[in-house]
Amino acid sequence: MRTSKYLLSTLKETPASAEVISHQYMLRAGLVRPVASGLYTWLPTGLKVLKKVENIVREEMDKAGAIETLMPMVQPADLWQESGRWTDYGPELLRLEDRHHRPFVLGPTHEEVITKLISSELSSYKQLPINLYQIQTKFRDEIRPRFGVMRGREFLMKDAYSFHLSQECLNNTYQDMHSAYCNIFERLGLDFRPVIADTGSIGGDASHEFHVLADSGEDDIAFSDSSDYAANIEKAEALAPDTERGAATAELTKVATPNVHTIEDVSKFFDVAAKDVVKTLLVLGEHEEGETAPVVALVLRGDHELNEIKAEKISGIAAPLTFATDEQIKAVANCDAGSIGPAGLAIDIIVDRSAAVMADFICGANESGYHYTGANFDRDIHNYKVEDIRNVVAGDPSPCGNGKLTIKRGIEVGHIFQLGEKYADAMNAGVLTETGKNQTLTMGCYGIGVSRIVAAAIEQNHDENGIIWPDAIAPFKVVIIPMNMHKSHRVQETAEKLYAELTAAGVEVLFDDRKERPGVMFKDMELIGIPHAIVVGERNIDNAEVEYKNRRSGEKSLIAIDEAVNFVLNQ
């Protein structure tokens, strides 16, 4: 490709709307352009990268025995009513009507369509197991699209669905997909981790997310420093401390604490660490529709954070987790939010494992403007349950039993889970078994965010000059940068010759034949992130040489013109 016949569309300045580095570089390097909030046009260079990612995903899925299909993006509402998600899915599901006023949705995922298909196409156990996938545009009407294509509303996704008669069979395919995903991210050249994940609202047994490690990631991942244990912080278990609770030595004493509300205020006021204070959060308990919700107290160490996912799974607590309003707090604890404490509360109390071993601690006194010191469980607080309701923190013991946890940020680029019979049951998908009986299928589902991978790859591979593509997904493998070609026949001849030879050898080569000064070309090509550059200039032609420059290492070397093509092929 010659730049003179191409759409480079690079930008010198960073558009004000771009926050994260991948978004900035995707705009500046001419990969994408915004169309509306969360919607992007892929320019030629961006599309080349997207297609490369897509092809690697496709090849590995095929290799793992999955079969490609393509389902419609617009889906009839009745499929969603059949599965129950027409009401469950919420406002992320974009609903629309056709000219006959029939309701449709823009597909955020395709469990309904695929399960319906399977239920009509499969009839015998002999056809199982089967794993179908597609690479297709999804639409989710996100509350807040951000970070460019990282969290767009429309995005390209690979989604696969497998069907089985037994859990054991599902486990096998699940493992195959796990390995296929590892192969994919290795081929993409990304630093990634499979992590144990929450199964979310879908339920099911096993679930793993695949994260690309990057500081700008939206998820926290907990790792063991001495095993391969890794889990999303939503899921990582905080083990009970192995220390025994100390004996109560202090008297329960009420202290006036005017204008002291937050944990920070309290620890400053008493001059103690946040870990010596207890915080009490009031949330709504489980209740029937229309009934008044009971209130439940959650007790945590002052320096720990509540894990909502863990909390809402505890029986007696309403899901989704809902915090009590100021009025509800007043009614139950008879005070403002800043002075709640577990001592003397006549409601259900759930105490975090780490808070449960504290003794002689400080907590709210359920009277506005007062706290207790010297509070103790069992003596001052009764009828409580101990549960794991906090987020793990760095330094906690790993739940696997080996080592301590460290925490890093990750970008979720893949998610595999076992769905069980939920959809097959709702959509009536079953086959006849060997004994001639109808049996409902069990199902697995496996997603990869193809367009998000492009952004994640940039987050992980860039410097102050621009993108540094891993070779596997670079839009071009090599760029030819001629110095003042329009003034030198020798430079032009050499550059044209190399371009022809590289093209003939099947190398994806960009030939910067613009009538630009060298600095402009260097800057543009580094911004776009082409891994290898051949610089053709008068001064090296005298020795029958050209310069090679590596984008990642920045190293330069001189190579014989005759060797150049082979040299590039070997990179």
Next chain:
RNA sequence: CGGUGAUUAGCGCAGCUUGGUAGCGCACUUGGUUUGGGUCCAAGGGGUCGCAAGUUCGAAUCUUGCAUCACCGACCA
């Protein structure tokens, strides 16, 4: 959805306080100059100042409404 801020040429911004012919840098076009890291000089083209209503002799500027874009947002108890 709530809070905050923005909207003036393709991009980045000034002008608004104090109403009176719409500006700067980059990019683009033409000519010259320069030539191994975003040259320099000159001449040009490009804007219903987000939309609508109002105040006024006169609105980018003041008022009101709307739209769009962006950032922040339970972890406070």
